[in-house]
Amino acid sequence: MPFRPQGKHLLLALACLVAACTPGVEAPSRERDKPAGVAVPGGAEGIVFGVLGDAVTLDPYSPLASDLTFTLVRPLFPSLFRFDRDGRPRAMLARSATETDLGVRITLRRARWSNGRTITARDVVASVRRADPPSGLAAVASARAIGARRVELRGASTGWRQTLATAAPILPGGGGVHPGGVFGGPFRLSSFTPGLEAVYRPNPRWWGAEPQSELIRVQFVQDLEIMLALLTSGRLDGAAPPSSVNLGQRLDAAGLSHSAVLGWESLWFDLEGAQLNDSGRAGVARAIDRLALERGFVRTHGRLATTLHPGPGPTAAEGAWHRPPRPAV
Structure with a gap:
């Protein structure tokens, strides 16, 4: 655009x-072989x-x-997959992904951080260990490097490419972000x-x-x-x-x-100090009037998603969550 x-x-x-x-697609690692790029x-x-x-x-x-x-x-760090403008997950740092009964195995493309160090499976593991929701990496129960550029992720996901494209940047050593630091994006x-x-x-x-x-x-x-x-x-x-x-x-x-x-907007409810057990927290979640939130925030400019991985199309925002019935007009 x-x-x-x-x-x-x-x-x-x-x-x-x-x-x-x-x-x-797999990007050449040599500077002289870089594609010309698209004018920004x-x-x-x-x-x-x-x-x-x-x-x-x-x-x-x-x-x-x-x-x-x-x-x-987003412009500073790569992720294993990334949503394109139409909401489809595309391979970024991942060269290939093979889903297994327990999760997914990822082979990384050859890429380097801004300091010249190779991006490795250990960087992926370290980032997974730091991740919390809303990052898709939080869906990973365990991660281990099985080679310099191969990593095994275990957990529950109905679509690993969508999960690993959701707010899931890979950081060098899983570390922090500061000016003059190490980066891996454009x-x-x-x-x-x-x-x-x-x-x-x-x-x-x-x-x-x-x-x-x-x-x-x-x-x-x-x-x-x-x-x-x-x-x-x-x-x-x-x-x-x-x-x-x-x-x-x-x-x-x-x-x-x-x-x-x-895109999306997120609303998070902090129940840490509410002294509620899991049943009480679930009750609060069920009592939230999501239709009222839709009318107040989304209006006619979007849809109320029932999945963590909404995409384009008439049914791509539908998922396993319960959608409250709309009142009769």
Whole structure:
């Protein structure tokens, strides 16, 4: 999806900035054999992109991680599989996957971290051990390296490719995230100022299609009205505004190009201090009026999913969870 810097600005999700950089086949490991890549707008002068809110941490496996955290680290680290723009899981770090009675065995493609070290099965195991929901890696009950580039994952999943594509970045040694650190995605984190911005520059050891932008500044905007004003004035090249009433009409009136992309918003209920047993917590979960949440947050812009792995199509959001009956009209 191209930017249109002349006249109008384009609103799109941050993930789209690097979607074209996600390899779908085994990538050559030699620098001179890199594919030419797909043009990402901005060039040497860079792109200024706005997101609503702020990220307390960029460590996706920190207890403080949010949905925005996972969005911001997506250009920085690979995952075994990754959802494409249509919601289909595509191989990324995984070269092959063989499902077994107990789980799945993964063979990794040849790839390196930004410091030149090889990405290994031990990095996958270390990341699995740190992962908590909503990461798909949390569905893995046990992980072990069975070779430098082979890993065995055991657990319960009805679709391992979807599970391993869900908020599941692989970190070097499972470690944290900080500017000047080690990265494995198309970009590296140049700087991070909480409450202000995160700055991305290309990772010279990235093993996929080469991004064409030398600089991306992701600025944290605290209010939708401020975001729209920054877009209209040209101080932002693009942004990811949340769904809101009459948003499309407001963008059209401001002369801003816009489109929708597949994504999700998560609501988490913290019951740690509620002194409830498992039965009590299950009762709270059953009592939540998900239809009211759908009317209040999703409206006509999406669907209430009954699976952790929703995808495109009329039935791809359906799963094993109970869907409450809709009231008669």
